[in-house]
Amino acid sequence: xxxxxxxxxxxxxxxxxxxxxxxxxxxxxxxxxxxxxxxxxxxxxxxxxxxxxxxxxxxxxxxxxxxxxxxxxxxxxxxxxxxxxxxxxxxxxxxxxxxxxxxxxxxxxxxxxxxxxxxxxxxxxxxxxxxxxxxxxxxxxxxxxxxxxxxxxxxxxxxxxxxxxxxxxxxxxxxxxxxxxxxxxxxxxxxxxxxxxxxxxxxxxxxxxxxxxxxxxxxxxxxxxxxxxxxxxxxxxxxxxxxxxxxxxxxxxxxxxxxxxxxxxxxxxxxxxxxxxxxxxxxxxxxxxxxxxxxxxxxxx
Amino acid sequence: xxxxxxxxxxxxxxxxxxxxxxxxxxxxxxxxxxxxxxxxxxxxxxxxxxxxxxxxxxxxxxxxxxxxxxxxxxxxxxxxxxxxxxxxxxxxxxxxxxxxxxxxxxxxxxxxxxxxxxxxxxxxxxxxxxxxxxxxxxxxxxxxxxxxxxxxxxxxxxxxxxxxxxxxxxxxxxxxxxxxxxxxxxxxxxxxxxxxxxxxxxxxxxxxxxxxxxxxxxxxxxxxxxxxxxxxxxxxxxxxxxxxxxxxxxxxxxxxxxxxxxxxxxxxxxxxxxxxxxxxxxxxxxxxxxxxxxxxxxxxxxxxxxxxxxxxxxxxxxxxxxxxxxxxxxxxxxxxxxxx
Numbered sequence: 001x002x003x004x005x006x007x008x009x010x011x012x013x014x015x016x017x018x019x020x021x022x023x024x025x026x027x028x029x030x031x032x033x034x035x036x037x038x039x040x041x042x043x044x045x046x047x048x049x050x051x052x053x054x055x056x057x058x059x060x061x062x063x064x065x066x067x068x069x070x071x072x073x074x075x076x077x078x079x080x081x082x083x084x085x086x087x088x089x090x091x092x093x094x095x096x097x098x099x100x101x102x103x104x105x106x107x108x109x110x111x112x113x114x115x116x117x118x119x120x121x122x123x124x125x126x127x128x129x130x131x132x133x134x135x136x137x138x139x140x141x142x143x144x145x146x147x148x149x150x151x152x153x154x155x156x157x158x159x160x161x162x163x164x165x166x167x168x169x170x171x172x173x174x175x176x177x178x179x180x181x182x183x184x185x186x187x188x189x190x191x192x193x194x195x196x197x198x199x200x201x202x203x204x205x206x207x208x209x210x211x212x213x214x215x216x217x218x219x220x221x222x223x224x225x226x227x228x229x230x231x232x233x234x235x236x237x238x239x240x241x242x243x244x245x246x247x248x249x250x251x252x253x254x255x256x257x258x259x260x261x262x263x264x265x266x267x268x269x270x271x272x273x274x275x276x277x278x279x280x281x282x283x284x285x286x287x288x289x290x291x292x293x294x295x296x297x298x299x300x301x
Numbered sequence: 302x303x304x305x306x307x308x309x310x311x312x313x314x315x316x317x318x319x320x321x322x323x324x325x326x327x328x329x330x331x332x333x334x335x336x337x338x339x340x341x342x343x344x345x346x347x348x349x350x351x352x353x354x355x356x357x358x359x360x361x362x363x364x365x366x367x368x369x370x371x372x373x374x375x376x377x378x379x380x381x382x383x384x385x386x387x388x389x390x391x392x393x394x395x396x397x398x399x400x401x402x403x404x405x406x407x408x409x410x411x412x413x414x415x416x417x418x419x420x421x422x423x424x425x426x427x428x429x430x431x432x433x434x435x436x437x438x439x440x441x442x443x444x445x446x447x448x449x450x451x452x453x454x455x456x457x458x459x460x461x462x463x464x465x466x467x468x469x470x471x472x473x474x475x476x477x478x479x480x481x482x483x484x485x486x487x488x489x490x491x492x493x494x495x496x497x498x499x500x501x502x503x504x505x506x507x508x509x510x511x512x513x514x515x516x517x518x519x520x521x522x523x524x525x526x527x528x529x530x531x532x533x534x535x536x537x538x539x540x541x542x543x544x545x546x547x548x549x550x551x552x553x554x555x556x557x558x559x560x561x562x563x564x565x566x567x568x569x570x571x572x573x574x575x576x577x578x579x580x581x582x583x584x585x586x587x588x589x590x591x592x593x594x595x596x597x598x599x600x601x602x603x604x605x606x607x608x609x610x611x612x613x614x615x616x617x618x619x620x621x622x623x624x625x626x627x628x629x630x631x632x633x634x635x636x637x638x639x640x641x
Contacts, residue, residue, distance in 0.1 A: 193414035199369045201480060202402025202433060211428070215419040
């Protein structure tokens with residue numbers, strides 16, 4: 001009898017949510033297409049010299065705004081710099097801002113959401129109301145105010161500092177969205193029997209929050225986070241276009257679009273190439289986010 | 302706590318003692334007294350059955366002992382819960398946490414919802430050793446398998462990585478029991494441990510609890526509404542109604558000659574084979590609304606022994622000799638009635 005049981009249990013290997021999600025993802029072409037595109041962009045961000053050997057900062061003013069040719073595939077910008085090289089090198093800033101802002105936002109938002117649900121009372125009120133105030137602020141207006149106040153004062157700031165400031169601004173304005181999702185997910189299991197049981201068996205607050213509440217919060221937050229990357233990449237481009245985000249000498253798609261915007265009628269290709277790269281990146285992240293959402297949360301489909 | 306002073310501990314101090322416990326729920330409709338002056342105690346190797354129907358306050362009592370009551374809305378209005386003479390209600394949260402699971406442990410009614418669905422059962426049992434005993438992953442897992450064998454889970458070594466939903470109800474309850482006894486607690490509270498299980502499995506779980514108690518000498522508090530389940534393994538019983546202890550007695554005394562009309566009614570409500578075809582007995586009326594407790598004795602409206610005295614005088618728990626207690630003015634009459 002026990003041998004039979006043993007055989008049954010070995011043939012049906014334990015399967016969790018993540019196994020099922022992976023099986024679901026594996027069968028979806030959209031997941032593979034978006035993954036390949038994203039890997040390509042990440043490779044571009046990490047090792048731009050694999051794609052181009054041209055220095056994006058070398059300017060030949062005599063060849064300003066030259067049209068695409070065999071030598072310069074995407075043409076040359078107003079200052080005579082190679083647009084292809086600048087577009088390839090621009091991936092780094094966009095990808096870093098998108099991924100870093102998403103990471104920090106999900107971590108902070110997730111943590112605050114779990115804390116609000118677990119602690120309840122005044123801590124919950126404080127976190128939730130603060131979040132609502134920040135969400136009440138129009139996103140772009142809020143970001144412009146914050147960035148002009150802090151980054152505007154130090155126009156000589158290095159690229160690292162500017163990127164940090166942009167990531168910080170995006171995080172500050174977006175964590176309440178994640179906190180809300182995390183809070184409601186954590187709240188729904190806070191009174192579950194197994195959380196009570198864990199308490200009865202001597203689990204402390206940290207163990208309850210991170211062992212019992214966190215796993216239930218992961219799936220919805222990951223779903224939201226995967227869609228957030230695309231939002232942040234386009235937000236970065238928007239802010240850079242408006243002149244309050246990244247700015248020269250940092251090479252980014254937003255900066256490139258901003259610089260080329262004035263000449264859109266004379267040299268359309270200057271705007272078209274970085275915009276196309278930006279759109280494909282955002283699209284890839286949105287497709288991946290959709291696929292992950294479908295796999296992790298079948299109810300939403 | 303070593304094994305030596307476990308059995309030879311100060312015999313004048315009970316292992317776990319609940320004294321005049323009062324728990325209230327402050328709701329919008331008013332103050333609800335869920336537990337109203339409950340006292341009982343349990344010692345090593347002893348099994349106390351706390352009997353009562355839904356809403357009688359038995360689970361709230363258990364949660365108060367464990368310190369897992371949600372406060373608010375609950376308020377502990379008075380009384381004491383003493384473990385080896387120390388009042389647990391006066392301890393700080395970290396001090397209480399050191400007792401939960403290690404000294405006093407608990408198992409729950411529905412083992413499926415009491416186990417975390419996202420971790421394997423072995424992981425959850427092993428966590429007890431990793432957190433409280435600081436064991437390595439490998440050693441904790443080894444101990445988890447040993448525990449699963451101790452609670453008679455077949456092919457434990459192969460099933461250790463399975464998830465709760467892959468086990469049957471009885472097996473899940475065994476896993477819950479394994480987690481609860483992992484740290485060798487001195488008191489185990491079982492809150493309706495067999496209610497969600499079918500009858501044959503109920504008997505197996507009860508046997509297992511009795512066996513584990515025999516091995517470790519722990520005190521067992523069995524909370525249930527099923528008189529049949531406790532008859533075999535309980536030593537003493539405390540019958541609760543409307544937040545109070547109505548009768549305290551040895552199990553055999555209570556079953557042979559109940560000293561409270563409520564206990565009597567419960568015993569008479571158990572269907573017997575010789576009643577086949579006839580009507581089943583039930584206690585008339587319904588339990589009182591605890592927000593509007595009747596004056597005098599709470600059981601009065603449903604009692605066939607009631608007199609005018611019951612309307613005005615709330616009966617205390619009379620000591621009726623032989624270590625028994627009954628909260629009834631007419632306990633003598635009830636006892637005599639049984640002998641007839």
